[in-house]
Structures are given as structure tokens and as C-alpha cells.
Amino acid sequence: MAPFDSTKLASLMDEAGMDMLLASTRHNVRYLTGGYVYHFHERGQRMGSSQYLAFVGVPRGRVADAFYVGASGEKMGLDVLPLWIGRRNLDAGDASSSAAAAARMAASLGADHGTVGVEMPFLPASALAALQTGLPGATFVDATDLLHELRAIKTDAEIAILRDVSDRVATAIQAGFRAGYDGVPTHEVAEKIETEMGAHGVTFLWAFTNAGPGYLRAPSETRWERGRMLHLDCGGEEQDYLADICRMGALGEPSALGRELTDACLEIQGAVRRHLRAGMTYGEIAAAAQDALQSSSHATIGRIVAHGIGMVSHEQPMINRPEQADRRLQRGHILSLETEFLHPEVGHVKIEDTLAITPKGAEGLGDIGRELQVIG
Amino acid sequence: MAPFDSTKLASLMDEAGMDMLLASTRHNVRYLTGGYVYHFHERGQRMGSSQYLAFVGVPRGRVADAFYVGASGEKMGLDVLPLWIGRRNLDAGDASSSAAAAARMAASLGADHGTVGVEMPFLPASALAALQTGLPGATFVDATDLLHELRAIKTDAEIAILRDVSDRVATAIQAGFRAGYDGVPTHEVAEKIETEMGAHGVTFLWAFTNAGPGYLRAPSETRWERGRMLHLDCGGEEQDYLADICRMGALGEPSALGRELTDACLEIQGAVRRHLRAGMTYGEIAAAAQDALQSSSHATIGRIVAHGIGMVSHEQPMINRPEQADRRLQRGHILSLETEFLHPEVGHVKIEDTLAITPKGAEGLGDIGRELQVIG
Numbered sequence: 001m002a003p004f005d006s007t008k009l010a011s012l013m014d015e016a017g018m019d020m021l022l023a024s025t026r027h028n029v030r031y032l033t034g035g036y037v038y039h040f041h042e043r044g045q046r047m048g049s050s051q052y053l054a055f056v057g058v059p060r061g062r063v064a065d066a067f068y069v070g071a072s073g074e075k076m077g078l079d080v081l082p083l084w085i086g087r088r089n090l091d092a093g094d095a096s097s098s099a100a101a102a103a104r105m106a107a108s109l110g111a112d113h114g115t116v117g118v119e120m121p122f123l124p125a126s127a128l129a130a131l132q133t134g135l136p137g138a139t140f141v142d143a144t145d146l147l148h149e150l151r152a153i154k155t156d157a158e159i160a161i162l163r164d165v166s167d168r169v170a171t172a173i174q175a176g177f178r179a180g181y182d183g184v185p186t187h188e189v190a191e192k193i194e195t196e197m198g199a200h201g202v203t204f205l206w207a208f209t210n211a212g213p214g215y216l217r218a219p220s221e222t223r224w225e226r227g228r229m230l231h232l233d234c235g236g237e238e239q240d241y242l243a244d245i246c247r248m249g250a251l252g253e254p255s256a257l258g259r260e261l262t263d264a265c266l267e268i269q270g271a272v273r274r275h276l277r278a279g280m281t282y283g284e285i286a287a288a289a290q291d292a293l294q295s296s297s298h299a300t301i302g303r304i305v306a307h308g309i310g311m312v313s314h315e316q317p318m319i320n321r322p323e324q325a326d327r328r329l330q331r332g333h334i335l336s337l338e339t340e341f342l343h344p345e346v347g348h349v350k351i352e353d354t355l356a357i358t359p360k361g362a363e364g365l366g367d368i369g370r371e372l373q374v375i376g
Numbered sequence: 377m378a379p380f381d382s383t384k385l386a387s388l389m390d391e392a393g394m395d396m397l398l399a400s401t402r403h404n405v406r407y408l409t410g411g412y413v414y415h416f417h418e419r420g421q422r423m424g425s426s427q428y429l430a431f432v433g434v435p436r437g438r439v440a441d442a443f444y445v446g447a448s449g450e451k452m453g454l455d456v457l458p459l460w461i462g463r464r465n466l467d468a469g470d471a472s473s474s475a476a477a478a479a480r481m482a483a484s485l486g487a488d489h490g491t492v493g494v495e496m497p498f499l500p501a502s503a504l505a506a507l508q509t510g511l512p513g514a515t516f517v518d519a520t521d522l523l524h525e526l527r528a529i530k531t532d533a534e535i536a537i538l539r540d541v542s543d544r545v546a547t548a549i550q551a552g553f554r555a556g557y558d559g560v561p562t563h564e565v566a567e568k569i570e571t572e573m574g575a576h577g578v579t580f581l582w583a584f585t586n587a588g589p590g591y592l593r594a595p596s597e598t599r600w601e602r603g604r605m606l607h608l609d610c611g612g613e614e615q616d617y618l619a620d621i622c623r624m625g626a627l628g629e630p631s632a633l634g635r636e637l638t639d640a641c642l643e644i645q646g647a648v649r650r651h652l653r654a655g656m657t658y659g660e661i662a663a664a665a666q667d668a669l670q671s672s673s674h675a676t677i678g679r680i681v682a683h684g685i686g687m688v689s690h691e692q693p694m695i696n697r698p699e700q701a702d703r704r705l706q707r708g709h710i711l712s713l714e715t716e717f718l719h720p721e722v723g724h725v726k727i728e729d730t731l732a733i734t735p736k737g738a739e740g741l742g743d744i745g746r747e748l749q750v751i752g
Contacts, residue, residue, distance in 0.1 A: 195577055216453070235420070313423055
């Protein structure tokens with residue numbers, strides 16, 4: 001049985017006039033398989049003169065005819081690992097041969113003159129060429145946003161992964177602060193966060209490090225000095241689910257303004273968090289966020305943003321897209337909420353939280369070390 | 377000054393009839409920039425409805441006119457981080473807008489009616505479409521193999537990275553063996569190797585685990601049991617340079633045949649390693665490898681392969697491509713050499729080493745724990 005909402009997928013494909021979906025990114029292959037990706041190429045796809053490429057194909061409304069295209073190296077693993085998709089071609093593997101195999105399977109299911117959804121900003125050019133050769137009568141359209149819609153409501157199992165990865169990333173940030181000393185270069189803090197995530201089974205994605213004054217966030221030789229603020233805005237992933245958390249620290253007591261701006265971030269975040277409810281429109285959320293920001297005496301140097309997060313950062317719910325202002329927040333939506341103040345002397349003060357919409361309101365994921373961390 | 381051999385690049389582009397090179401993969405962008413990639417998207421490129429994409433453009437023979445296309449978030453970092461390329465567009469960032477910006481810069485340098493080399497098995501389809509729109513008179517060809525040629529001879533600095541990552545991967549494999557106990561599932565050993573690499577700043581790529589009998593190499597619930605062999609064939613990377621190492625272990629003393637097959641791998645690997653010299657043809661290397669294998673009484677169940685490794689596994693030198701049999705091994709080439717025996721009762725016995733070609737012969741990178749590791 002399909003591990004995703006196949007009725008919703010059929011309806012989205014119907015609206016989009018899409019006859020066949022051919023997903024090929026790691027995250028969407030994982031989503032559609034219900035967790036399976038070929039372990040050999042999970043973290044790196046390049047090989048020889050091409051790259052490993054897998055496809056999951058789903059003909060509209062016929063989830064029982066879904067198919068999987070992968071590499072011969074997957075055969076033995078798929079004998080012992082679960083994969084709900086029985087129709088498989090494991091004689092391909094690189095970008096062109098996988099696409100050619102996917103085209104043959106799609107054609108055998110009647111897509112040879114249909115509209116085929118692919119992930120245009122990700123699908124390799126050589127793979128699209130092979131699909132066009134194999135399906136010369138088909139029209140190819142982008143399915144990226146359709147897949148965002150499909151993934152928008154997270155199950156409890158998905159939220160559990162997001163909770164776990166958010167907790168681990170927030171914990172790694174704390175280790176970053178604790179590695180601080182007077183004059184530590186920000187790249188050293190970033191490296192500590194990276195190894196800390198790695199040691200706990202989280203794939204490190206990024207660490208932005210701003211040691212005030214100024215706004216430079218790239219890890220560098222810039223030093224975090226006594227009395228100064230440090231912002232650590234870090235990302236990590238588990239099973240393609242992302243965490244994106246920002247916390248503030250100071251080496252010794254910071255300036256009164258530094259503490260005040262951090263407290264303002266926390267206050268604004270708190271006000272919006274308490275306000276969030278399933279059923280609110282995206283427009284109401286954006287307005288509530290602006291109201292909370294404007295209540296601060298520092299609003300002119302502040303900014304607040306809310307965006308969906310899951311397998312992609314800035315996915316549904318797209319709170320800030322004016323054309324979606326009437327859509328409603330639902331249970332299982334995940335929001336990243338970020339408040340920041342840019343002050344030339346203090347630096348870039350920012351708190352970013354992840355929130356799962358529950359029947360009661362919003363649950364913080366990774367709510368660790370949210371208050372200003374004063375070190376040493 | 378360009379950090380790569382710009383004379384060689386000009387000559388390769390001349391041979392290929394290529395007027396402009398537009399590289400867009402992380403590893404080739406890093407190679408052409410001399411180490412720079414945007415840290416935010418180093419480990420994950422997807423964002424919103426597209427993905428981050430950078431380009432390095434080099435017009436043939438005019439390395440001073442090279443250009444870089446990236447995202448606005450890179451601006452402040454590039455003020456303090458070194459990048460030899462002065463001509464930059466940092467107002468793009470996603471697949472289509474970066475490609476459109478790259479097309480504009482390429483057109484301004486005269487490529488609007490030329491032959492443009494791109495990485496077809498990697499370049500997103502939407503990016504190729506934007507390039508075609510921006511350069512309607514240009515012809516697009518694949519530059520993947522040309523870039524392999526450009527990168528084929530490693531500098532001492534590159535070899536130092538490869539030595540470091542190979543040592544760390546080999547060390548993580550040893551930690552994997554030491555985590556073994558009677559009945560440990562192979563996925564647990566793989567997870568140990570992953571966290572061990574992560575804790576030491578290596579990006580984990582894969583762990584193949586074969587606990588005999590049988591040939592299953594996917595980490596799974598399969599158990600490593602007393603008296604049985606375990607093969608750990610693992611990959612990791614640092615700064616896009618790969619390590620690919622296989623070592624053998626046993627829980628307690630293995631069968632006589634298990635030890636014999638491991639010793640045979642080591643003997644064959646040793647014979648080929650001692651034989652390698654700059655100046656040998658690829659054909660001579662392949663023949664020497666076959667001779668060494670055939671000297672074993674188990675040759676009928678054995679296989680030996682040599683292939684180049686660096687930023688890509690199976691790159692130049694392509695020892696096993698018959699059409700390249702006359703090419704010669706050079707100082708700075710890196711070989712992965714792997715000998716294996718498949719025996720239904722013992723399992724998959726394999727030793728894989730990485731060898732840097734030096735003026736004196738071949739230096740093993742990651743030569744840690746090559747002998748059979750008997751645990752417990």
C-alpha cells in the first residue's frame with residue numbers, strides 16, 4: 001500500500017492535468033517509497049561520467065501501477081528491505097539509462113502521449129533528453145510544487161523525525177556556544193557544530209555564525225570576543241527531513257542592547273506561537289507576525305518571517321505568498337518562524353524556531369536553549 | 377591566478393572545439409574556484425521551488441575573463457573569503473536565475489554563437505532551458521569527461537586531502553569492526569562507522585557490509601556471527617575528495633578458507649602495488665592486475681579492478697577502458713585498486729586500497745588495518 005495519500009496525489013494530478021508523475025530527487029523518491037533510498041548513493045550521486053539517478057513513477061489514479069527505476073546494485077538489498085512498489089527496473093542507474101528505463105515503463109502504462117510531471121529544477125538535462133527520446137509524444141511539465149502540496153501535511157511519524165532532528169540540531173548549537181572562548185574564530189565554532197551533529201547521526205547542512213559587530217554570517221577568521229553576541233543559525237537533516245534553528249549566545253554579559261534585542265526576539269516569537277491555530281488563514285498568520293513585530297520599539301530594524309519546512313526549506317505552507325493568503329493552516333503543517341534585528345554595533349540578533357501545528361495550537365520542535373546563552 | 381592548469385584547460389577545450397565552459401556541479405565549482413563553495417548549500421541545495429545553483433564560466437584561453445555566478449547570500453562572505461575570480465554575479469542563486477545570469481555573462485564574452493560545455497548529467501533541465509533561452513545561437517555539449525581530464529593529475533595539496541580522508545575512513549572502519557559482537561546487525565556497524573566519520577569531520581557517504589555467508593552488502597538486520605567474516609567497504613569525503621576503502625574482519629578466528637581468501641587479496645594487491653610505476657600504460661596495469669589475480673588458486677571466483685579516484689569515483693585514469701589502453705600512468709594519478717573473491721559459504725572477501733602515483737612508485741593512502749581484523 002502506498003505510504004502517501006494516493007487520493008490527494010490523484011486529485012493534485014487531475015487539477016494539474018498530469019497523466020504521469022516521474023519523481024527523481026532523493027527526497028521525493030524517499031517520500032514516495034515510504035523511506036527507501038539506495039544507501040550507496042544517499043549522500044553522493046556522482047559516479048564515472050554521470051550520476052546515479054532513481055525514479056518513482058506514478059500514473060494518475062493508478063497507484064497500483066507505480067514503478068521504481070534504480071541500479072543493479074540495489075537488487076540484493078531490495079530482496080531484504082521493504083519497498084511497497086513491486087514493478088521495478090534495476091538494470092539502469094545512471095542519469096540517461098535510468099531515464100530511458102523510466103520512459104519505457106511510463107510508455108507501457110500509456111504515458112507516451114500524455115503530460116508527464118518531472119522535477120525540472122533537479123532532473124539532469126541528459127535525463128530529460130532521454131525521457132523526450134523515449135516518450136516523443138509526451139509533454140513534460142514541472143511537478144516540484146505539486147510534490148510540495150502532496151507532502152504539506154506531516155504524519156505523526158514525520159513529525160517525530162522532525163522533532164528528533166530539531167532537538168539534535170539545537171543541542172549541537174549549544175555545544176557550539178560551549179566551545180566558545182575569547183577570540184575563538186567563528187569557523188572553529190562551526191566545525192564544532194558539524195562534528196557534534198555527525199557524532200549524533202545528523203547530517204550537518206550549514207552553520208551561519210554572526211559574531212557582532214556587523215552582519216557577516218559566513219564562518220571565517222572573524223573572532224567572537226568577550227562581551228559580544230554570537231548568532232548560530234544551523235541546519236541538519238535526518239532521512240531528508242530538515243531542522244533549521246537559530247539561537248543567541250554571548251561571551252560574558254553582553255551589552256544591555258544585545259540582551260534587549262534577544263529578549264525582543266523571544267517575546268515576538270512567543271506572541272506568534274501562542275496565537276497559531278489550525279484554521280487561521282496564511283494571511284492572518286502573516287498579519288499576526290507583523291503585529292507582534294510592530295509592538296517592539298526596535299521594529300524598524302526588525303524582520304519576521306514564517307515559512308513551511310519539512311523535506312524542503314520554504315515549502316508549504318507558503319505563508320508569505322500573497323496569492324495563498326486565503327489558505328488555512330492545518331494540523332500537521334510545520335512552520336519555521338524567525339525574528340531578527342540587525343544592529344550595526346550588536347550584530348545580527350535572531351531566534352528561529354520550528355513549530356508543528358497540533359489540535360491544540362503549536363508545538364515547538366527543538367525548543368532547547370532558546371534563551372540567551374551566556375558563556376564563561 | 378587560476379588555481380588549476382589553465383593551459384591544459386585551454387588545450388582540452390581546443391581539442392573539444394569548446395568556446396566556453398560552464399561548470400555547475402559542487403565538485404567542479406570547488407575545483408575551478410580553488411576551494412570555494414557557498415557554505416550554506418555545500419551539503420544540500422534544494423530550497424523553495426528550486427535548488428541553489430552556482431556556475432563557474434571560463435572562455436577558452438581567456439582565464440582572466442572567468443566568471444562566477446552565485447546567490448546574494450554569498451556577497452558578505454566573498455568580501456572576506458578568497459576567490460580568484462573577480463567577475464561575479466551574486467544576484468541569482470536558483471537553477472533558472474543562475475543559468476540566465478550565466479548566459480548573460482557568457483554572451484557578453486562572445487559565447488552567444490559558440491559551443492558551450494555544460495555538465496549534462498548534472499545540470500538541471502530548467503537551467504539548460506534558461507541557458508538555451510539566453511544563448512539561442514549557442515550549441516551545448518557535455519563537458520563531464522573534459523573536466524575529468526582537467527582534474528586527472530593531483531597536486532601535492534590534493535593528495536594531502538586524499539591521504540587525510542583515506543586515513544580517517546580507514547580508521548572509522550576499524551571502529552566499525554571494534555563495535556562488533558556476536559549477532560550484531562550489520563546496520564548497527566554501518567551506523568557506528570557513520571557517526572565515527574561524522575565525529576572526525578568526514579562526510580559519510582556509504583558503508584557496504586557483507587557478513588558471510590552470501591553476498592548481501594546492504595546494511596540490514598543480517599547478523600555478524602562468531603566465526604564469520606565481515607567486509608566493510610566504506611566511502612567518505614572531505615572538500616569533495618573521496619575515500620573508498622574496503623577492509624576485512626572476523627569475529628573470532630574465521631574458517632581457514634576465510635583467512636586464505638583475505639590473504640590472497642592482500643598478496644594480489646601487494647603484487648600490483650609493487651609493480652605500479654609512472655610511465656606504465658593503462659593496458660600494462662590491467663594486464664599486471666590480471667596476472668596477479670591468475671596466480672591465485674582461487675582466481676575463478678576472483679575479480680580485480682583498478683580505477684581512478686579523486687573528486688569522482690571512476691574518473692581518470694580509466695584503466696579499464698580498452699580505448700585508453702595506450703595512455704600512461706603519471707605522477708599525481710590516484711588509483712583505487714580492489715581485489716575480491718566471492719565464495720557462497722565465506723561471503724564477499726575484498727580489499728580495496730587507494731594509491732597515489734609518486735616518482736618512486738605508489739604510495740598507499742589510508743593503509744590502516746589492511747590485514748584481517750580478528751575481533752573478540
